Amino acid sequence: MVRTQVVDAHGLTLSGDRNRTEAQKLMRTSGCPSQSQHLIDDLRPAGTRCTVPLVLIGDDQRVRGPVIHQLHGLSEFSVCRTQDQERIRLCDRAVHTRAEHGSPEADTSDGADQQEDQRSAQHSTENCTTTAHAFHCRAHEASTECGYLETMRVIVTGGAGYIGSHTCVRLLEEGHDVAVLDNFENSQPESLQRVQDIAGRDLSIHRGDVRDTGSFADFFDVWRPEAVIHFAGLKSVGESVAEPERYYTTNVQGTVNVAQAAVKAGASSFVFSSSATVYSPEAQMPVDETAELRPGNPYGWSKRMAEQVLTDIQAAQPQLSMALLRYFNPVGAHPSGRLGEDPRGVPANLMPYMARVADGTYPALKVFGDDYPTPDGTGVRDYVHVVDLADAHLAALDAVGASSGVLTWNVGRGTGISVLEMVEAFERVTGREIPIERVDRRAGDSATSFAEVSEISRRSPWRAIRGVDEMVRDLWQWQSMNPQGYATGITNEAFKS
Ligand SMILES: O=c1ccn([C@@H]2O[C@H](COP(=O)(O)OP(=O)(O)O[C@H]3O[C@H](CO)[C@H](O)[C@H](O)[C@H]3O)[C@@H](O)[C@H]2O)c(=O)[nH]1
Known part of the structure; x- marks a missing residue:
């Protein structure tokens, strides 16, 4: 059984009521990928921005990455499970913009993830250049609203x-x-x-x-x-x-x-x-x-x-x-x-x-x-x-x-x-x-x-x-x-x- 908790980018505690609420939601849904769309809907009321980046860590306290932030604007967000770990899969408009500028079409997702989250897999093959579209924030900006850095x-x-x-x-x-x-x-x-x-x-x-x-x-x-x-x-x-x-x-x-x-x-x-x-x-x-x-x-x-x-x-x-x-x-x-x-x-x-x-x-x-x-x-x-x-x-x-x-x-x-x-x-x-x-x-x-x-x-x-x-x-x-x-x-x- 995988348990997921959410902490800030320094691995410490969450700050801010909204993020505590988000943490609870993530924990509730972490064992059930099919609920991920609810999670997106809950976390992404129009115009909201996540001011503290969130990190998933597993039971062994290792950071499972990637860090999520700036949920505003995401067109897809799902929690995927692979055997013993959680993965977050994100896509947003920036990815598609990059694709238009000639990034490769290769889809490097693994089969297990695709089986576990059909909707996300379909999205990634249709629209995205890679599957690990995680967004994370530079830790020195962790306590402030920040820009994103895509996994590369x-x-x-x-x-x-x-x-x-x-x-x-x-x-x-x-x-x-x-x-x-x-x-x-x-x-x-x-x-x-x-x-x-x-x-x-x-x-x-x-x-x-x-x-x-x-x-x-x-x-x-x-x-x-x-x-x-x-x-x-x-x-x-x-x-x-x-x-x-x-x-x-x-x-x-x-x-x-x-x-x-x-x-x-x-x-x-x-x-x-x-x-x-x-x-x-x-x-x-x-x-x-x-x-x-x-x-x-x-x-x-x-x-x-x-x-x-x-x-x-x-x-x-x-x-x-x-x-x-x-x-x-x-x-x-x-x-x-x-x-x-x-x-x-x-x-x-x-x-x-x-x-x-x-x-x-x-x-x-x-x-x-x-x-x-x-x-x-x-x-x-x-x-x-x-x-x-x-x-x-x-x-x-x-x-x-x-x-x-x-x-x-x-x-x-x-x-x-x-x-x-x-x-x-x-x-x-x-x-x-x-x-x-x-x-x-x-x-x-x-x-x-x-x-x-x-x-x-x-x-x-x-x-x-x-x-x-x-x-x-x-x-x-x-x-x-x-x-x-x-x-x-x-x-x-x-x-x-
Ligand atoms: O058997 C040994 C080996 C080393 N030393 C001493 O231990 C210290 C460290 O020596 P290292 O050989 O481990 O490392 P160096 O500082 O000589 O060199 C290392 O750091 C350098 C940068 O400073 C370079 O990157 C180099 O490639 C890398 O080996 C030195 O005072 C050296 O004289 C011993 O007394 N006995």
Whole structure:
């Protein structure tokens, strides 16, 4: 039995008598799709507007999305049930206007929904471009009357990777239609199977390589994304020093190719996975987005160049708004324990290595340098939980949808923590001992790196809400449940046909 309750966009309580009444009505009707038309009629007396966006959440307290608001003007509104979750299906005149401007005709609804709500399905195939016509409001406007943002068709390049897979879950949970472009060179298709299991919805998967336009041009043409989130790329600093041409081809030329495809497909939003490595290793901390860009290695330069490529393309194609997200140190895993970082070979980064010391794979953690000008002499970094980072992409989509030009945001927590502090947190949270071995500094490392995050805070409601203990807890759960990463899952072979 599914129970549905209605809360405001912050997941808190409803405010306003009318919304309490609406909540009661929604709850009364939630188990009975056939009553949905009554619900519309009740909620939509002529000229009324919903001043507080409403969110559906299930028994497990997960937001089932999408958020409803601005009921005024809706021509169709129904509550659909699929096995264990509620879905809201909305259509309005804006959708039809968009269709007239050439959006694709594809109907991506699933059969179960159609059977369960014949009327809605009929409407969606006759009049609408997609079935997930949910409307939601930017959370920072939640307490006021607000404009709407439709769920979108989003292509995610590199969606099978660490940050990409977590972002796909959040996109699906928010009601977006998602298609992944990935070459699975550094990732496993199994991660996408798990993404779909967690979100309870399907996504499209296309094997292609961002270096080879021919491998994905048709995919963009057919899928016609409204938004593109571009993760696909290489990310090892050491590897980039040894093979710079590979980094520039993949990260720079690949970005040119994806941006061109996005323009050609008529996308209006583009979010790029950049990195704090674009700043100088000597930058003053906290570093803000206006700081000098002087990367210390080819990987950082490839991100720096890709940012410039996108900025110039945006200037020439003003209909395509962009966000450049400069990640600090993403760590942690999905709280389900089913998604996480799955590095090839010996992990180069602190947290995945530490997790393998904890499970006995390696005898000790090498602490690279204890003579830095930091409180305990070890390197200080701004670690951000990967689910918070995924949410930053959704915040960026909202923000670029509401503006034009290029947004550049640091994505971190705005505070630093040292290697030894992280070891202490890991031992405390997991109860495992982490033997350490103090060794020389690692070439190219800086003493301290943490973000100034006022820009993202000013332009969006996003906040990093998960602390270090949660990062460690989720990482350890992932490591414990998946000691071989995704290796025991579906292999790449399964996707070659
Ligand atoms: O085995 C290890 C691994 C790391 N460290 C230390 O732990 C800190 C974090 O190191 P990571 O390798 O985890 O992360 P980095 O800050 O070096 O680099 C990460 O963040 C960068 C942005 O700041 C880039 O995005 C880069 O790709 C990404 O790996 C550093 O002080 C490093 O010296 C150790 O002591 N032992």
